Amino acid sequence: MKRWLRFISHRLVYMVTTLWVIVTITFFLMNLLPGTPYNNRDKLSPAQLQVLDEKYGLSEPLFTRYTTYINNILHGDFGISLQFSDQKVTTLLGSRIGVSIQLGLQAVIFGTLIGIILGIIAAMKHNTWIDTFCSLFAIVGRSAPNFVVAVLLQYIFAVSLSLLPIGLWKDGFSSSILPTLALSISPMADTSRFIRTEMIEVLGSDYIELARAKGMSELRLVLTHGLRNALIPMVTIIGPLTVSLITGSMVVENIFAIPGIGEQFTKSVLSNDYSTIMAVTILFSTLLVIVIFLMDVLYQLIDPRIRVGQKT
Amino acid sequence: MSNIQLDVKNLSVSFSTQAGKVHAVRDVSFSLHKGETLAIVGESGSGKTVTCRTLMRLLSKNASIDAGEILLEGTDILKVSERNMRHIRGNDIAMVFQDPMTSLDPTMKIGRQIEEVITLHRKVKRKEARKRMLELLQLVGIEDPRRRSRQYPHEFSGGQRQRIVISIVLACNPKVLIADEPTTALDVTMQAQIIDLLKSLQKKINTSIIFITHDLGVVANVADRVAVMYAGKIIEIGRADEIFYDPRHPYTWGLLNSMPTLDTSAPSLYTIPGAPPNLLKPPTGDAFAPRNEYALAVDELYEPPMFQISDTHYAATWLLDARAPKVNPPAVLNKRREEFIKRSGLYAES
Numbered sequence: 001m002k003r004w005l006r007f008i009s010h011r012l013v014y015m016v017t018t019l020w021v022i023v024t025i026t027f028f029l030m031n032l033l034p035g036t037p038y039n040n041r042d043k044l045s046p047a048q049l050q051v052l053d054e055k056y057g058l059s060e061p062l063f064t065r066y067t068t069y070i071n072n073i074l075h076g077d078f079g080i081s082l083q084f085s086d087q088k089v090t091t092l093l094g095s096r097i098g099v100s101i102q103l104g105l106q107a108v109i110f111g112t113l114i115g116i117i118l119g120i121i122a123a124m125k126h127n128t129w130i131d132t133f134c135s136l137f138a139i140v141g142r143s144a145p146n147f148v149v150a151v152l153l154q155y156i157f158a159v160s161l162s163l164l165p166i167g168l169w170k171d172g173f174s175s176s177i178l179p180t181l182a183l184s185i186s187p188m189a190d191t192s193r194f195i196r197t198e199m200i201e202v203l204g205s206d207y208i209e210l211a212r213a214k215g216m217s218e219l220r221l222v223l224t225h226g227l228r229n230a231l232i233p234m235v236t237i238i239g240p241l242t243v244s245l246i247t248g249s250m251v252v253e254n255i256f257a258i259p260g261i262g263e264q265f266t267k268s269v270l271s272n273d274y275s276t277i278m279a280v281t282i283l284f285s286t287l288l289v290i291v292i293f294l295m296d297v298l299y300q301l302i303d304p305r306i307r308v309g310q311k312t
Numbered sequence: 313m314s315n316i317q318l319d320v321k322n323l324s325v326s327f328s329t330q331a332g333k334v335h336a337v338r339d340v341s342f343s344l345h346k347g348e349t350l351a352i353v354g355e356s357g358s359g360k361t362v363t364c365r366t367l368m369r370l371l372s373k374n375a376s377i378d379a380g381e382i383l384l385e386g387t388d389i390l391k392v393s394e395r396n397m398r399h400i401r402g403n404d405i406a407m408v409f410q411d412p413m414t415s416l417d418p419t420m421k422i423g424r425q426i427e428e429v430i431t432l433h434r435k436v437k438r439k440e441a442r443k444r445m446l447e448l449l450q451l452v453g454i455e456d457p458r459r460r461s462r463q464y465p466h467e468f469s470g471g472q473r474q475r476i477v478i479s480i481v482l483a484c485n486p487k488v489l490i491a492d493e494p495t496t497a498l499d500v501t502m503q504a505q506i507i508d509l510l511k512s513l514q515k516k517i518n519t520s521i522i523f524i525t526h527d528l529g530v531v532a533n534v535a536d537r538v539a540v541m542y543a544g545k546i547i548e549i550g551r552a553d554e555i556f557y558d559p560r561h562p563y564t565w566g567l568l569n570s571m572p573t574l575d576t577s578a579p580s581l582y583t584i585p586g587a588p589p590n591l592l593k594p595p596t597g598d599a600f601a602p603r604n605e606y607a608l609a610v611d612e613l614y615e616p617p618m619f620q621i622s623d624t625h626y627a628a629t630w631l632l633d634a635r636a637p638k639v640n641p642p643a644v645l646n647k648r649r650e651e652f653i654k655r656s657g658l659y660a661e662s
Contacts, residue, residue: 206414212370213409214429214480215402224428228419303419 011296015289022285023073023278027066030277037082037272056082073282079275083268089279093261097283099169100253100260103179104245111184111245112238115191116231120222122192123199134192141189150182150255167256179256183249187241194237198230205229232303239295242288317520318344318367318405318488323380325359325366332592336362338544340380344488349514349521351531351552353567354541357588360524363541364490367522368407369397384487403433406481407490411497412474416465422476423449423461426483433484448479451516452509471502478509485517492524503527507534528571532556537624540564543589543599550625560619560627562606565641582644598630606631606639 038044038052053059057068072079078089122134157178158166165175202208203226211221250262257263261280268276325337337359344350352360365371367382369389381388389400409415417425423445430441449457452475465473474494481489491510495503507530514521523534531538531552538555540548540563548561559565566584586603589595598604601611610630619632631639 206409206411207417209370210407210409210415210477210480211417211428213368213401213407215398215400215432216428217398225417225420229417232419 011293015293018289019282019285023070023282024066026281027069027278028062030274031062033269033272037274056080069278078279078282081268081273081276083271083273083276089275092276093264093279093283096259096261096264099258100249100262103176103183103249103253103258103260104242106176106180107183107245107249108187108238108242110180111187112191112241114184115188116195116227116234118188118192119195119230120199120227122196123203124218124222126200131196134196138189138193141185142193144185146182146186147251147255149185150179150252153178153182154255167258169258175256175258179252179258182252182255183245187245190237190241191234194234195230198233199226202226202229228302232299235295235299235302239288239292242291315345316343317346317385319383320344320363320367321381321383323363323366323382324378325362325371326376326378327372328374328376335591335594336375336544337366338594340541340544340546342539342546342549344520344522345536346520347514347518348536349523349534351523351525351535351538352541353525353528353531353538355526355588357591358541359544360541361492364407364492364522364524367488367490368401368405370401370407399433402429402481402486403484404486405488405490406484406486407492408474408477408481408494410493412470412477412494413497415477416473418465421462421464422468426461426476426480429480429483444483445479448483449476451513452476452479452482454479470498471505474498474502474506475509478506478513482513482517482519486519488520488522489514490522490524493526494523495530496526503530510534528568540567543594544591545599545628547600547629548627550621550627554622554625558621558625559641559645560621560625560632561600561629562604562631563600564627565645566603568645569642598628608636 037056037058038049044052050059057065060068069079081087081089081092084092118134118137122131125131154166157164164178166178167175169175199222203222208221208225211225212218216224249260250266252258253260253262254266261283264276265280267273268280320343321341323337323340324335327334327336340359340363342350352363354360362371362375366377367389371377377390380390382390384400384404389397389405392400416422423442426445426448427438427441430436430444431438434441436444445461446457449461454460454472454475460468465476468476478494489510494510495506498506510521511534513519521534523531525531535552538550538552539546540555540561542563548555548559548564555564556568559568563584566582569582570584584603589599589602595601596615597613598607598611598616601607604611608630610633614630616628616630616633618626618628620626621632630636
């Protein structure tokens with residue numbers, strides 16, 4: 001238990017430092033963006049500009065604004081959206097985050113699950129037409145950008161077949177099917193390639209040979225001995241996969257007009273909505289840092305050889 | 313006849329590769345008696361391992377069994393369905409592999425890896441399997457089995473891991489145990505312990521063992537009978553004392569001669585000149601002829617049949633033909649013999 005406490009406290013320090021660096025860099029970079037939060041700045045008189053700048057706290061020098069901002073977020077205040085001036089950023093994002101999380105989770109779970117199954121099948125049917133078919137699917141899935149897949153799916157299932165809604169988030173689960181599919185194709189392809197390679201290696205190992213010599217059926221030994229060993233290295237790629245889904249969802253959310261965080265983020269960048277950009281960046285990076293932390297914990301639970309500080 | 317546990321008749325196995333068909337095992341016949349230990353010796357690539365994997369029907373996909381039968385108490389296991397073969401594997405015929413460091417699943421507690429084979433072949437409850445598992449660990453000499461069974465393979469040494477593997481393969485009291493160089497990856501003191509363990513367990517459950525090895529010192533200690541393989545064929549087979557005291561095949565002479573011992577006084581170690589033949593195109597005559605200093609003209613043309621020397625001793629060399637010139641084995645072998653007897657004392661049961 002003690003080693004876990006030490007492990008977790010170490011990691012917490014790293015996580016907070018990482019977040020601070022990200023916040024700082026984004027804050028200064030964002031202020032280098034061309035343009036201002038105001039529409040038609042040229043039509044405003046200097047006096048009007050000054051009033052507005054003071055209202056939104058933009059008249060202070062950049063560094064003062066930075067320290068105020070850090071102070072504010074430490075107190076849980078992420079400010080008011082510059083785009084929707086009566087809305088707090090937290091409420092604005094809070095109403096959208098559920099949608100993005102649902103979409104992201106559905107895509108991760110569906111993508112990796114199907115990917116793992118395809119990978120196992122390809123490995124067990126190594127060098128047959130089934131294996132070739134799975135490889136082909138993986139190459140296409142990996143190389144086609146998800147916005148292309150999204151549009152194709154819309155065309156096939158919404159336009160031609162009229163089976164599913166083309167966009168928006170109005171029909172509950174059925175409107176989440178196409179965006180989930182579009183988002184999950186690439187992680188599915190990645191996972192299947194990865195699991196196939198790992199599984200082929202594991203299936204050639206001595207302990208699988210011993211399991212065969214025990215009289216175990218091929219399917220059973222794949223599921224009891226093969227999968228667990230093949231999944232260990234998979235933990236390392238799940239982190240980056242999740243990130244790609246978070247960033248990927250920006251485009252996909254736009255294509256399907258889904259009211260999620262990604263769609264809001266693109267709007268905010270286009271209108272120089274400083275406080276929202278910052279909040280979304282912090283949200284995404286916090287998610288990422290937590291995901292990476294969870295992966296490290298998972299790694300140790302799954303592989304007994306790398307338990308923290310354990311004596312061998 | 314009822315004394316015969318396993319009867320291998322005219323077995324031929326080949327592998328199709330891009331270069332062509334490799335004839336790895338060529339017309340091999342031998343039988344294994346109940347409770348005896350048969351050692352198969354020979355250099356790398358002589359077909360020892362392929363022969364034994366065929367007994368388990370654990371060959372790679374590009375292998376084909378071209379001819380022969382393998383009778384396990386009268387049933388040809390080459391004709392059994394894959395489903396029934398799974399019942400034979402681990403239950404009737406079990407196998408220990410060379411490297412104990414990689415033979416156990418690193419992510420599974422060793423207790424479960426042992427229970428697995430029990431529940432696979434016996435209709436027992438988890439609790440009974442667990443009880444049997446603890447007994448087995450005790451039997452192979454793992455102390456504090458209750459605690460140790462909850463540990464993972466990386467928490468054990470190489471010798472302990474091989475003990476665990478042995479407890480897995482012996483869990484169902486197999487009729488035949490194939491040990492494919494079980495001590496090669498271990499240090500010498502550990503080798504002696506593992507061999508003693510195998511010998512004492514063999515007595516307890518009365519299993520027959522096929523022991524594949526390079527180490528003639530080990531052979532002298534464990535084997536009742538010895539089969540010498542060369543280029544996919546058994547070229548000499550006999551009781552251990554016959555092979556050691558009265559070897560007839562020039563290859564066996566060379567093999568015995570090239571074993572280094574602690575008190576070898578010669579300035580350099582003896583080696584058999586040349587390399588084994590390419591089994592893509594097995595030679596027409598005696599496969600060993602090109603490396604054989606005693607080779608006769610007939611060796612190039614015709615393959616020697618198995619000549620019977622005694623009821624139990626056979627060798628495939630034209631030197632045993634009545635028309636062949638009388639050739640005596642190299643004198644140095646006599647001295648070697650003494651050394652082997654001394655060396656085998658290293659493995660004697662205390």
